[in-house]
Amino acid sequence: MENLDIFIVGAGPIGLSCALEAKKAGLSYLVVEKGTIVNSLYNYPIYMRFFSTADKLEIADIPFISASVKPGRQDALEYYQGIARQRDLSINLYEKVLGINKEEQGIFRIKTDKAEYKAKNVIIATGFYDIPNKMNIPGEDLPKVKHYYTEPYPYAKQKILVIGASNSAVDAALETYRKGAKVTMVIREDKISDSVKYWVKPDIENRIKAGDIKAYFRANVLEIKPREVLIKTADGEILSLENDFVLAMTGYLPDFDFLKNAGIELCGENQNPKYNPETMESNVKGLYLAGVVCGGKNTRLWFIENSRIHAKFIISHILSFCN
Known part of the structure; x- marks a missing residue:
């Protein structure tokens, strides 16, 4: 040897x-x-x-x-x-x-x-x-939960929940939205991350402001189920969101x-x-x-x-x- x-x-x-x-x-x-x-x-x-x-x-x-x-x-x-x-x-x-x-x-x-x-x-x-940096919540191992995102085409006309506010989450949200997905973002912080690429950050902020992409800030995902996701909003309200796929861009x-x-x-x-x-x-x-x-x-x-x-x-x- x-x-x-x-x-x-x-x-x-x-x-x-x-x-x-x-x-x-x-x-x-x-x-x-x-x-x-x-x-x-x-x-x-x-x-x-x-x-x-x-x-x-x-x-x-x-x-x-x-x-x-x-x-x-x-x-x-x-x-x-x-x-x-x-x-x-x-x-x-x-x-x-x-x-x-x-x-x-x-x-x-x-x-x-x-x-x-x-x-x-x-x-x-x-x-x-x-x-993947797991969230350790019920349902995270369901097949519909993806910790890696490659391209938007599989998510056309689907209800997508994107978790996170960094570059990977923002890219996934914008790309799937533009291919016909109904996109919701759940973000623990109170804003999109300052580390997001400077030419992309205004785009996601404008899409959220216009209501094209729904975003819950200072919110957390509690549980992922086959057809829905339970989240806790900033004011403590528990919401059930209809959902087809979860893109967990948690790092x-x-x-x-x-x-x-x-x-x-x-x-x-x-x-x-x-x-x-x-x-x-x-x-x-x-x-x-x-x-x-x-x-x-x-x-x-x-x-x-x-x-x-x-x-x-x-x-x-x-x-x-x-x-």
């Missing part, structure tokens, strides 16, 4: 960035990804556009050429998957990492659903898009169990993983974190634009022990 210099978990933009830096440094590495290349981006809504401009999404100083100022999902897939092909990165796809264990001699043994590997260092760059979480089982300490209510921000090394020597996973439950803290530098921090630190 080959003893790799670096084993990278996750082939998202930051995982690819780590692979590119490792290859440039002449280190042996392998990226293992449970899905396709940039799997999270692949599962984004089909018509999603980034808040960032193309240059902010670039990795390893490789130009991201886009005809639009704000690249879309397909632009990003072409860019990142194109890099993996052109740079001939060492990636195993559709292989899930099950566990990471550090042996007494300081070598990591990584077990997947297909094989076992040994590495001197491990980088976890797994993002956060795999585990997503990193796999905290995976991190804990690898030996990483998680701190506080936010479950912040312990790491050195100058090197990205966790409390486990030789085990590094990169990208969104560094933010714990605060998944808006890190994104491609501000975490692509993590790859340079990590490889630089690893090289300091090789000299």
Whole structure:
């Protein structure tokens, strides 16, 4: 069994960035990804556009050429998957990492659903898009409840309840409304989130003001039933709303169990993983974190634009022990 210099978990933009830096440094590495290349981006809504401009999404100083100022999902897939092909990165796809264990001699043994590997260092760059942030209410597991939204066409002429007020919720509400759905939004806060893309926020606010989309602010969903949803309004009234589908855009979480089982300490209510921000090394020597996973439950803290530098921090630190 080959003893790799670096084993990278996750082939998202930051995982690819780590692979590119490792290859440039002449280190042996392998990226293992449970899905396709940039799997999270692949599962984004089909018509999603980034808040960032193309240059902010670039990795390893490789130009991201886009005809639009704000690249879309397909632009990003072409860019990142194109890099993996052109740079001939060492990636195993559709292989899930099950566990990471550090042996007494300081070598990591990584077990997947297909094989076992040994590495001197491990980088976890797994993002956060795999585990929905559940509401833990009755009926949440009904088939009509969707925690992922891809396109509006299945919801034409249906009664849709959208939960949330962030970018994903607003996109789902506007797109399904424009394909003929009767849309109602349930929002815990008293307004649409300030983080919503600036060119979209006026649109949703105007649709709500005009009554095209019904919105209950400072409200909560109590129970989801096969043909209705029970909500509690701001004034404490319990309403029953006829409903065909619920789009629960309540956010997503990193796999905290995976991190804990690898030996990483998680701190506080936010479950912040312990790491050195100058090197990205966790409390486990030789085990590094990169990208969104560094933010714990605060998944808006890190994104491609501000975490692509993590790859340079990590490889630089690893090289300091090789000299």
